[in-house]
Amino acid sequence: MxxxxxxxxxxxxxxxxxxxxxxxxxxxxxxxxxxxxxxxxxxxxxxxxxxxxxxxxxxxxxxxxxxxxxxxxxxxxxxxxxxxxxxxxxxxxxxxxxxxxxxxxxxxxxxxxxxxxxxxxxxxxxTGPMAGRLNWLHHYFWVLDKEGPRRLGELLGERLEKPHLRDELCGLPLDPVAAEYQLKRMLKYELAADDRDRILAAVFAELGGDDAALAKAVxxxxxxxxxxxxxxxxxxxxxxxxxxxxxxxxxxxxxxxxxxxxxxxxxxxxxxxxxxxxxxxxxxxxxxxxxxxxxxxxxxxxxxxxxxxxxxxxxxxxxxxxxxxxxxxxxxxxxxxxxxxxxxxxxxxxxx
Ligand SMILES: [Zn+2]
Missing domain, CATH: 3.20.20.370 (Glycoside hydrolase/deacetylase)
Structure with missing residues (x-):
């Protein structure tokens, strides 16, 4: 407000x-x-x-x-x-x-x-994308665009071993704006960077994302x-x-x-x-x-x-x-x- x-x-x-x-x-x-x-x-x-x-x-x-x-x-x-x-x-x-x-x-x-x-x-x-590497934020935006914040939260939560973070990711608010805000905050500040990058890259690849091709195009x-x-x-x-x-x-x-x-x-x-x-x-x-x-x-x-x-x-x-x-x-x-x-x-x- x-x-x-x-x-x-x-x-x-x-x-x-x-x-x-x-x-x-x-x-x-x-x-x-x-x-x-x-x-x-x-x-x-x-x-x-x-x-x-x-x-x-x-x-x-x-x-x-x-x-x-x-x-x-x-x-x-x-x-x-x-x-x-x-x-x-x-x-x-x-x-x-x-x-x-x-x-x-x-x-x-x-x-x-x-x-x-x-x-x-x-x-x-x-400069990372020149070597065909996209940062986690691009994986995030790409999957978010396809699946929406709540489904993305679930896809990520399912791949995470830490129960409290998993539960939070799998139960994001129904309101898409609130869900997206919470999801991004968790990815930026609550998940360990290695976990975050690994699970986002896995979801991105499973849905058909191609790092090198996207990096070159963008x-x-x-x-x-x-x-x-x-x-x-x-x-x-x-x-x-x-x-x-x-x-x-x-x-x-x-x-x-x-x-x-x-x-x-x-x-x-x-x-x-x-x-x-x-x-x-x-x-x-x-x-x-x-x-x-x-x-x-x-x-x-x-x-x-x-x-x-x-x-x-x-x-x-x-x-x-x-x-x-x-x-x-x-x-x-x-x-x-x-x-x-x-x-x-x-x-x-x-x-x-
Ligand atoms: Zn920047």
């Missing part, structure tokens, strides 16, 4: 500010650079199984680019923003567009749009990464297997981060200096992660915590705002102009 109230308040405030033109007033006092977070662009058949909140249609994204251009905003990469902030400059007309995971549509559909509007972006690439390959890089889009690292880094010991964290860094550097032929934490909440990484990133030569890292970025924002805990198809343009603009940030600084968080 609290969440719904927040969504309503967000919608109402953005409509009022947008329709009255008051939104523009906030831009003058905007205190930092907004970084917007996207995943997929468009709806190619290969990504049908991925949830709507990861997608933005080409038409909506083009509308956003058109608006930004008309309003005098310029897009810069995350690396460029971090460099400016590190010198104490807060560019008042800049916006950063970021795309996580490294989906093929970022090359096929996003790149032509960026080029048409003389815009740029940062794409964070997870993710960027080296050629597409190189083409993006050569077109001025920044390629950033996003680990090998998209695991929660804080759940790993230091040696495994290093493998995850350095593994993706070296592969990406070999693809683009120069150093890669920006990083995005998988899942991106403050509890999804730890002090070891921060140390490793510095040691490996990264210059900045981005979370999924809401807020704008100024010279005081730690370079390895940059903030950004999640976007998708359902985010009304008025709300995107309130984020970009800094209106929601103004409320945030007054103690009212309107970002969902």
């Amino acid at each position: 609290k969440h719904k109230l927040k969504l309503f308040a967000r919608w109402l405030v953005s409509r009022v500010l947008h329709l009255t033109g008051l939104r523009a007033l906030f831009r003058r006092s905007r205190s930092g650079v907004p970084v917007l977070m996207f995943h997929n662009v468009g709806h190619p058949a290969a990504t049908d199984y991925l949830p709507g909140h990861m997608k933005i249609s080409e038409a909506r994204f083009e509308r956003l680019l058109r608006f930004l251009k008309r309003a005098g905003y310029r897009t810069i990469t995350l690396g460029q923003m971090a460099a400016e902030l590190s010198e104490g400059r807060v560019p008042d007309d800049a916006v950063v567009l970021t795309f996580d995971d490294g989906y093929r549509d970022n090359h096929d559909l996003l790149l032509p749009l960026l080029q048409a509007y003389d815009a740029t972006a940062t794409v964070f690439v997870q 993710y960027l390959g080296p050629d597409e990464c190189r083409a993006l890089d050569q077109a001025g889009v920044e390629i950033g690292a996003h680990t090998v297997n998209h695991l929660i880094l804080s759940s790993l010991d230091e040696a495994r964290q290093r493998k995850e981060i350095e593994g993706s860094l070296r592969v990406l550097e070999s693809w683009v032929g120069h150093e890669v200096t920006s990083f995005a934490y998988p899942y991106g909440r403050t509890w999804d990484y730890d002090q070891h992660t921060l140390q490793l990133l510095t040691e490996l030569g990264f210059r900045c890292a981005i979370t999924a915590m809401p807020g704008l970025n100024d010279a005081e924002t730690p370079a390895f805990e940059l903030r950004r705002i999640a976007m998708c198809d359902e985010t009304p343009l008025a709300e995107v603009l309130c984020e970009v102009d800094g209106a929601f940030d103004w409320f945030r600084r007054k103690g009212l968080e309107l970002t969902a």
Whole structure:
């Protein structure tokens, strides 16, 4: 209920500010650079199984680019923003567009749009899929799309030896939204990662899923990464297997981060200096992660915590705002102009 109230308040405030033109007033006092977070662009058949909140249609994204251009905003990469902030400059007309995971549509559909509007972006690439390995989340979404949350819970529970978790998985709530929420929370935080990955991979394979084929259809390959890089889009690292880094010991964290860094550097032929934490909440990484990133030569890292970025924002805990198809343009603009940030600084968080 609290969440719904927040969504309503967000919608109402953005409509009022947008329709009255008051939104523009906030831009003058905007205190930092907004970084917007996207995943997929468009709806190619290969990504049908991925949830709507990861997608933005080409038409909506083009509308956003058109608006930004008309309003005098310029897009810069995350690396460029971090460099400016590190010198104490807060560019008042800049916006950063970021795309996580490294989906093929970022090359096929996003790149032509960026080029048409003389815009740029940062794409964070997870490198495991290039070796034909999909992370558990893709197995999860793929089976969820076919079977729904309650049946998926049962399929997983049947394969788990631990009785209390098995019972919980086999008895998810009847309401599909509640069932999906509980299932995802259990998979992320309650099951041991090895158990979770094993049983999800087993269910995925039993239902006819093919890792290598799906990875190839959905993710960027080296050629597409190189083409993006050569077109001025920044390629950033996003680990090998998209695991929660804080759940790993230091040696495994290093493998995850350095593994993706070296592969990406070999693809683009120069150093890669920006990083995005998988899942991106403050509890999804730890002090070891921060140390490793510095040691490996990264210059900045981005979370999924809401807020704008100024010279005081730690370079390895940059903030950004999640976007998708359902985010009304008025709300995107309130984020970009800094209106929601103004409320945030007054103690009212309107970002969902
Ligand atoms: Zn990700």
